[in-house]
Amino acid sequence: MHAESDVYLFVMSIGASAFGGALGMASGIFVVPFLTLFEGVSIHLAVACGIVSVIACFCSSAAPFLRNGLTNIRVAIVLETATTLGALTCVFLAGVLPVPFVQVLFAAILLVSAWQMLQRRRQALVKAPAPVKARESRGRDWATLLRLHATYPDRALGRDVYYRMRRIPVGMLLMYGAGLISALLGIGSGVLKIPALDTALRLPIKVSSATSNFMIDVTAAASGAAYFARGDIEPAIAGPVALGSVIGSVLGARFLMAVSGDRLRLLFVIVIVIVIVALAAQMLQGAFHGSPTLHMT
Secondary structure (H helix, E strand, C coil), X not given: CCHHHHHHHHHHHHHHHHHHHHHCCCCHHHHHHHHHHXXXXXXXXXXHHHHHHHHHHHHHHHHHHHHCCCCCHHHHHHHHHHHHHHHHHHXXXXXXXXXXXXXXXXXXXXXXXXXXXXXXXXXXXXXXXXXXXXXXXXXXXXXXXXXXXXXXXXCCCCEEEEECCCCHHXXXXXXXXXXXXXXHHCECCHHHHHHHHXXXXXXXXXXXXXXXHHHHHHHHHHHHHHXXXXXXXXXXXXXXXXXXXXXXXXXXXXXXXXXXXXXXXXXXXXXXXXXXXXXXXXXXXXXXXXXXXXXXX
């Protein structure tokens, strides 16, 4: 590849990782379409480079999130078990469910999630901020038993914010569905995890993004090893992408910690709409050129 292409890849990966790191989404959802549509890279190499971008992005941004107390590791470990089980179920359903059906289901879920997140944003704008401390729950729910309640520092508010987990069984079910659908479509599950964490479990949007960040990196590391063993990682492409992802993820982490939660939620909804449009384009392309397959990591 030419030096000009390397610059394009580097700049593109900075922007993709900045958005991905701030929103808790896999940066490959931006990297893969760019490589296939504008750089003419084959889908297999593009997906492998997307994995490299995800690993570089989240390895760089995980430290600031952990250091600033935004990542809830307990929540990540509990929910990742359900996501992994959903991904394993895909092994049995792959080839049985038609891809267009799964894409329509995915788009419908995203629309509902976007509406719910906008509703929560409106509620956050009219309600008073949550107190720093809250009374312990009288009931012994799952979140209390697993000690998932915590606090996080919010720079925009200038204080620590206490939050309580809710509806853990519902969250586990949604995480199972996120792992299943993301594995069927070949996309990162962050775009599904954030709405589930935000609307069902009632985590603050900043904690949702940071925790999703931590969860995605674990899955991407395992996938990256498989792609490397198969020889699908092209160093000439993966090098500029990885370097730009490191820089972009640091910028994304700073953006997440500085911006207010309601604005971050609105930005995530906008990205969801863009993903739905991409799905529609993929389905239209498949209608004219055969069965569609979506590969965004």
